[in-house]
Amino acid sequence: MQFKPVPEPPDDLESLETILKAVPTEAGVVEDCCQHLLEETRLDARNEAETWLVFLRALELVTEEPAGYRRCSSAKGGSDDTALVLERCQRAFRDRVYGANLVLEALERAEGPLTDSETFGAVRGDVPAFDREVDTGRLETHWTERIRRLLEWGILFGLVERTTDGRYRPATERERQ
Known part of the structure; x- marks a missing residue:
């Protein structure tokens, strides 16, 4: 299963950890996980908190149970x-x-570093048909922003590096460690 929400990446892993620590260790101990995140972090809006919860779930740091969300034991x-x-x-x-x-x-196949727009050009044909048909007028804007966020998360996770001219390339083995 894949998850679509991708929040704006934080500046560092410590900020990610701060949001993760605001998620209860047991489901059901807070009545409203989104509201709890808003109260315990710098998140500003309910939809932002929802996006974070789903994204943390995608990363297998949080799980959703009938009683609510909780941090996974590996994320404690x-x-x-x-x-x-x-x-x-x-x-x-x-x-x-x-x-x-x-x-x-796409970065791994490229002959050199790419901008977020160039990365979109490299993957445009691979964007699933249902995404291309939803709103063709916004496709490039939506996907370029999505790709920028994915690239920035890739940097945070040591999978991507930014060049001095603001382009992106796969992280070298040294960067991944």
Whole structure:
């Protein structure tokens, strides 16, 4: 299963951790998880909190149960090695976030670094038909913004690096560690 919501990436992994820590460790201990995130973090709007919860679910850091959302045991910190958690996030990002693998593969195939618009050009033909038919007038704007967010998350997870001229390329092995 792949998940579509992709929040605006934070500046660092610590900001991601702050939002994750605001998710209860047990489902049902808060009545409204979105409201709880708004109260405990710098998130401003309910739809932003919803996007974050679904995205964290895609990364397998949060799970949804009948009683509500809760942090997964692997996301609670403690004895887990940070490198192993990052590796799990990288895998889940590629496998479970809609379009992430498509974008990363486009960078890997490219002969050099790409802008977000050039990345859209590289994947445009691979955008599923149902997405292309929904609103053809907004397709490029929507997907270029989505790709920018995916690329920035890729940087955060050590899968992508930004060049000095603002283009993107796959991270070198040194960057991934």
